[in-house]
Amino acid sequence: MSQDLNSKLLLLKHWLKMAPSWVRHGSPLKMDEELIFFPTSATQQEDGSWIIPVHAWFFELDKNSIMRLLSVKAVSELLEFMDVTEEQARLPIFQERIKWFLVDNESNKRIHIKLDGELHRSPRSKLSGHLQFDIPYQGKxxxxxxxxxxxxxxxxxxxxxxxxxxxxxxGLSVISDIDDTLKPSNVLDKKLLIQSVFLKEYHAVEGMPAFFQWLSNQGAYFHYLSSSPWQMYPLLKPLLDQYYPRGPVHLRNFNPSNRSFIKFFMSSEVYKTTKAMNIIHRYPEHQFILIGDSGEKDPEVYARIYREFPHNIKQILIRAVDGSNLHQKRFAEVFAEVPKDKWKVFAEPSHSLLDM
Structure with a gap:
């Protein structure tokens, strides 16, 4: 180790000793700070015990969101892209939704989780305000x-x-896309997509709640996968709670201070592929039904996943979205290496799509 590096390490150790306790050990949640937990799924080990993932977000709601609108790069770009007027920016629906992108994320936060009479200390939250850690669980x-x-x-x-x-x-698990699969989102038109995010009421795609309830009755577990940012979770939760079976939600990290909304919403294929594969890796003895739509790259993503996990994929179901590429040539090429009985494109959901 060089003398210069050694000196820097000694200086760092000295600084840490002199730093306040909250810097060294993390600080607790304050009264004006908020905490949201995202639903997760635990994995069972060979001995019957469990590994429980915990995912939390610490933040403080900004009381002057209107004043910050134009000071945040991504939001300023968003308003211009959407042609949002000052009147629209003051609408309650817009204010309620945009506020999640204007929060002050709280780093260096720690909590203690209670489980079976024991306290489990979390790591410190990151600059994003998020923290993730696992808790072992021996209970039944x-x-x-x-x-x-x-x-x-x-x-x-x-x-x-x-x-x-x-x-x-x-068991049997479902990995489902959200946008244009479970709720209309206009993913093909980025302007309409972002307008639907911030200015339109959310509703379920016709027939999908009943179809998912039928799958739940067959014993399926659900993983909801979207390329939307985590800031969307408080907005999506009421829709999912009202219309669809409970399940963990998987979204993306996004920093509106230094990243483009538009580019973010256009770069989802790699994320969705990686996240879906991670889910299958965590449950290698499950059979999976992959549900998505024809709007963008769900067929391509799911075909690749099938090639990686052919023995785990029970069925691929693609909802036909108006205005998307529905040519048979596309699907023939995309699913060239997938058996014909393993994938279907549908207009209306029905349990007849599956051989259960």
Missing amino acids: PEEAWLKLPVDMPEQDTREFFAETQLIPRQ
């Missing part, structure tokens, strides 16, 4: 979902819970 719960409370200071009466679904080693 009777319910499919486990709620893990946060140990809060006495003066803070708020309650926060992490939630995880205990998915057994073997």
Whole structure:
């Protein structure tokens, strides 16, 4: 080790010793700060124990969102791209949705999760305000979902819970896209897509809630996968809760301070492929139904996944979206290495699409 590097390390150690405790060990949640937990899924080990992932987001809601609109690069670009007027920017629906992109993310936060009488200390939250860590669990719960409370200071009466679904080693799972699969989003037209995100009421694609409920009745577990940013979770949650079976949600990291909204929404293929493969890796003894739409690259993503995991894929279902490339040539080329009985393009969802 060079003398210069050694000197820098000694200086760093000295600084850490002199730094306040909250810098060295992380600080607790303050009264004016908020915490959101994202639903996760636990994996069962060979000995019957579980690994429970915890994913949290720490932030403080900005009380002057209107004043910050034009100061955030991505939001300024967004308003120009959408042709949003000042009147529209003051609409309650726009204010409610844009506020999640204008929060102050809180780094260096720590919490303690209570499970079976023990406290599990989290790592410190990152600059994004997010933290993720795993908790081992030896219990044998009777319910499919486990709620893990946060140990809060006495003066803070708020309650926060992490939630995880205990998915057994073997079973049937659904990996589903969200945009234009579960809710109309106009993904093919980026301007309409972003307008639908911030200015339109959300609703479910006709027939999909009943189809997903039927799949749930067959014992399926659900993983909801979208290239949307995590800031969208509070907006998507009411729709998913009302219309679809419970399941973990997988979204993307996005920093509106230094990244383009437009480019972000146009770069999803690699993310969705990687995330879906990670899910299959975590549940290697499951059979998977992959559900998406023809709007962008879901067929290409799912065909690649089939090539990697041919024995895990029970069925690929692609919802036909008006205005997208529905030519038979496209699907013949994309699914050239996928058996014909393993994929279907559908206009209306029905349990007849599957041989259960």
